[in-house]
Amino acid sequence: MRSLLHLPVLSTVRNPGVKCQKVCNRKRSAEDVFRRSPSRHRERRLLSTLLDAFKRRAWIFAAVGQCHYNGPTMRSRRVTWVLLSAGTVFVAFVLLLAAFGVAKPQADIEQRIDALVARMTLEEKLGQMSQTTFPRGLPMAAKDEIRRGRWGSFFNGGTIQEKAEAQRIATNQSRLGIPILYGQDVIHGFRTLFPIPLAQAASWHPELVRQAARIAAREASREGIHWTFAPMADIARDPRWGRIAESLGEDPYLASVVATAMVGGFQGDSLSAQDSIAACGKHYVGYGGAEAGRDYNTTWIPEVLLRNVYLKPFQAMRHAGVATYMSAFNDLNGVPATGSAFALRQVLRNEWKFDGFVVSDYNAVIEMIPHGYAVDEKDAALKAMTAGVDMEMVSRSYHQNAQALIGSKALDPKVVDESVKNILRIKFQLGLFDNRMQPADNLPAAPSVDALDLAKNLAAESLVLLKNKDGTLPIAKSVGKVAIIGPLMDSPVDQMGTWAIGGNREAVRTPLAAMRGLLGESRVASAQGLKNTRDSSHDGFASAREAARSADVALLFLGEEAGLSGEASSRAFLNLPGAQEELASEIVKVGKPTIAIILAGRPLTFHKLAEQVSAVLYAWHPGAMGGPAICNVLFGDVAPSGKLPVTFPRTVGQVPLYYNHMNTGRPAAEFGRDANNKFTSKYLDVSYTPEYPFGFGLSYTTFQYSSVRLSSPSMRVGGQLTASVAVINTGKYQADEVVQLYIRQLAASLTRPIRELIAFRRIHLKPGEKQTVEFNLAADDLAFYKAGGQLTIEPGKFQLWVAPDSASGPIAEFQLLP
Ligand code: BGC
Numbered sequence: 001m002r003s004l005l006h007l008p009v010l011s012t013v014r015n016p017g018v019k020c021q022k023v024c025n026r027k028r029s030a031e032d033v034f035r036r037s038p039s040r041h042r043e044r045r046l047l048s049t050l051l052d053a054f055k056r057r058a059w060i061f062a063a064v065g066q067c068h069y070n071g072p073t074m075r076s077r078r079v080t081w082v083l084l085s086a087g088t089v090f091v092a093f094v095l096l097l098a099a100f101g102v103a104k105p106q107a108d109i110e111q112r113i114d115a116l117v118a119r120m121t122l123e124e125k126l127g128q129m130s131q132t133t134f135p136r137g138l139p140m141a142a143k144d145e146i147r148r149g150r151w152g153s154f155f156n157g158g159t160i161q162e163k164a165e166a167q168r169i170a171t172n173q174s175r176l177g178i179p180i181l182y183g184q185d186v187i188h189g190f191r192t193l194f195p196i197p198l199a200q201a202a203s204w205h206p207e208l209v210r211q212a213a214r215i216a217a218r219e220a221s222r223e224g225i226h227w228t229f230a231p232m233a234d235i236a237r238d239p240r241w242g243r244i245a246e247s248l249g250e251d252p253y254l255a256s257v258v259a260t261a262m263v264g265g266f267q268g269d270s271l272s273a274q275d276s277i278a279a280c281g282k283h284y285v286g287y288g289g290a291e292a293g294r295d296y297n298t299t300w301i302p303e304v305l306l307r308n309v310y311l312k313p314f315q316a317m318r319h320a321g322v323a324t325y326m327s328a329f330n331d332l333n334g335v336p337a338t339g340s341a342f343a344l345r346q347v348l349r350n351e352w353k354f355d356g357f358v359v360s361d362y363n364a365v366i367e368m369i370p371h372g373y374a375v376d377e378k379d380a381a382l383k384a385m386t387a388g389v390d391m392e393m394v395s396r397s398y399h400q401n402a403q404a405l406i407g408s409k410a411l412d413p414k415v416v417d418e419s420v421k422n423i424l425r426i427k428f429q430l431g432l433f434d435n436r437m438q439p440a441d442n443l444p445a446a447p448s449v450d451a452l453d454l455a456k457n458l459a460a461e462s463l464v465l466l467k468n469k470d471g472t473l474p475i476a477k478s479v480g481k482v483a484i485i486g487p488l489m490d491s492p493v494d495q496m497g498t499w500a501i502g503g504n505r506e507a508v509r510t511p512l513a514a515m516r517g518l519l520g521e522s523r524v525a526s527a528q529g530l531k532n533t534r535d536s537s538h539d540g541f542a543s544a545r546e547a548a549r550s551a552d553v554a555l556l557f558l559g560e561e562a563g564l565s566g567e568a569s570s571r572a573f574l575n576l577p578g579a580q581e582e583l584a585s586e587i588v589k590v591g592k593p594t595i596a597i598i599l600a601g602r603p604l605t606f607h608k609l610a611e612q613v614s615a616v617l618y619a620w621h622p623g624a625m626g627g628p629a630i631c632n633v634l635f636g637d638v639a640p641s642g643k644l645p646v647t648f649p650r651t652v653g654q655v656p657l658y659y660n661h662m663n664t665g666r667p668a669a670e671f672g673r674d675a676n677n678k679f680t681s682k683y684l685d686v687s688y689t690p691e692y693p694f695g696f697g698l699s700y701t702t703f704q705y706s707s708v709r710l711s712s713p714s715m716r717v718g719g720q721l722t723a724s725v726a727v728i729n730t731g732k733y734q735a736d737e738v739v740q741l742y743i744r745q746l747a748a749s750l751t752r753p754i755r756e757l758i759a760f761r762r763i764h765l766k767p768g769e770k771q772t773v774e775f776n777l778a779a780d781d782l783a784f785y786k787a788g789g790q791l792t793i794e795p796g797k798f799q800l801w802v803a804p805d806s807a808s809g810p811i812a813e814f815q816l817l818p
Helices: 038-070 074-119 122-128 140-147 160-173 197-202 206-221 242-246 252-267 303-310 312-319 341-351 377-387 397-407 413-429 449-462 492-496 511-519 541-549 580-590 607-612 626-634
Strands: 009-012 026-029 130-133 153-155 180-184 280-284 324-327 357-360 464-468 482-485 524-527 553-559 594-599 615-618 703-705 714-716 720-729 735-745 756-765 770-778 784-786 790-793 796-803 811-817
Touching: 074 413, 122 130, 122 397, 122 413, 140 160, 160 180, 180 413, 197 206, 197 242, 197 252, 197 449, 206 252, 206 449, 252 303, 252 312, 252 756, 280 312, 280 341, 303 312, 303 784, 324 341, 341 377, 357 413, 377 397, 377 413, 397 413, 449 626, 482 511, 482 541, 511 524, 511 553, 511 626, 524 541, 541 580, 553 580, 580 594, 580 607, 594 607, 594 626, 615 626, 720 735, 720 756, 720 796, 735 770, 756 770, 770 796
Parallel strands: 009 153, 009 180, 130 153, 153 180, 280 324, 324 357, 482 524, 482 553, 553 594, 594 615, 714 811
Antiparallel strands: 026 790, 464 615, 703 720, 720 770, 735 756, 735 796, 784 790, 796 811
């Protein structure tokens, strides 16, 4: 048996290409929602289920006894009762034993943690609280540090062999044998690259998203990675912010569902399984609210907005048992998130009872100095530790200052112990002390056939059809010749998307390659037209025109390179960069049906282009199998079914523009106001409406929605209501439709959004087929937070839509009664 003192170190990897410098009126308190940690929660649930079962059995025995009472003699009744009572006691005993049996491992872990922490020096504790990038080549100095227990975790970590060697040193040669935790940004796949997270959200298909994360976890874990810095669930309402690519969009409900699926996929059924990795909910919290969409910028988010929007997906991840969180870079309401006792202690620990650990973002602890919140590194360390950041990423302020801080009594040593315990808990849960295997060194880096298949399906379901004039799409397979044009027609790196550290470039199938594979070289003409998406030279236009002329249909692959979205990649303009619009105009002039396929990490504005071309397919950065997925959709093997996870503005000047906004006292289009009335909330020079609303996406077929049927015109607080709609496929193609349920409370003690998504369902219908989609609505679904974390359900009048997007669909009304 391995010693209890043999603990692991955590590791993580970053993208070298992207970054080099890192510097009712029922009230329920939020606390009620999370009284327990998930594991304890599970134990309690099990115990209460068992007790329920016991109660039921006791009741049955009693009932049986009662029957006997009416029949046999007193003596046989007494015998029956004795037997029943003995049976009951026996069953209860067995059930309780079972409950304690299940609860034991966690208790076991806590004992092992306590025993270990009792033996640790302050130096060793601070080592556990420190993470750095993996020392390239594992030099002697690094080996010495590992032996001394200097690092609890590494990221961006070396070869499989180097990782294994470092781990051997940590577990066999350090005083306490605490294993290293290896982390990495496994964001939308590891060896197999799946579509970027924003695209995954556009699939509205949580099961596929879960499967993709499962594959990523398998690929990463077999190479010695234990922990990923994902999912990123920052609500993103501003497409200028480059990190919107890594987000799950603007809606707290959709982001919660997708983030939950990702956590489930990464962590599997148990963290201790060999193919599970710990997930990390990031960036906690508010990072997506960066002013003016500029990365790392200040955020001002009132508590009510924070709780009803920004915190929601993080809370959902907590429900899903996420192992870790990452504290964000941004300054939140005047306090950097990394020093926010409100977010980290009050909400995360006290209200949500989180018992995993919090890692800072890269250097975020010492960045509290330029924020103007800490005087120096010592002060920054004190503030971050006290606020509840357990592990410091990259900067070294904890290790260098904690001793002095404890010496001067500024820092309570218990704070250090708590953090170390939180970190060790996850290391234990991952099985790093027990049964986690070292990675083998002869692993195939190439994705498996199954992984690529999933990457193709997920990419196909994430494509959003925005325009399809006169059924231009799908293209008939009998088409003579196709022209493939544009800077993104054959660019593996750009197609892979923003986080492609481990991605296998050879496995990427571009649209050009896929089209050649499908139609044969002779039926595909191609010309890039532009060297990359920022190229403004017209030199390549002539050959692009030539390709279009030679073909029956022109496919334009436009958009943004991968490096134009993601971290530190904000833009002030949202147009197609370079001379892409001009290229498109030139090709349209050739006179062949022209289809724009836009690959990008954010919503772009392309109003004129959309008017000119016959069809627009939004493909995001679709990952390794983007090419085949796009071909499948273009040729109608799969009907498009993706829906926008974020609003597309007409122009950057409308930003931030999101569907779930409040109404204002002078709404532009409601309450019978005259469109010519100047004094309503709108612009003089552009419509106030989006180019494409949240939830929008066309299909090759058409769906007809019946009016909404409610099971009752009212429901009571604590009650339920069913809303149903019949959806008919009235077109020619079999296809999926994502049916969305929105609500609005017309008046409450706080103004409420004009629509809020609260459920959705993906259905599949053959031509002519009809399906009744039923949603069960509980009064709890209507709850919202008030300041101070008070969750409220207020009786009143509600509107409800069962709709194909956030801007249409049949409406119904109901009353919530006290
Ligand atoms: C990013 C995080 C990332 C970390 C490690 C930071 O710059 O904000 O999302 O996980 O680096 O690579």
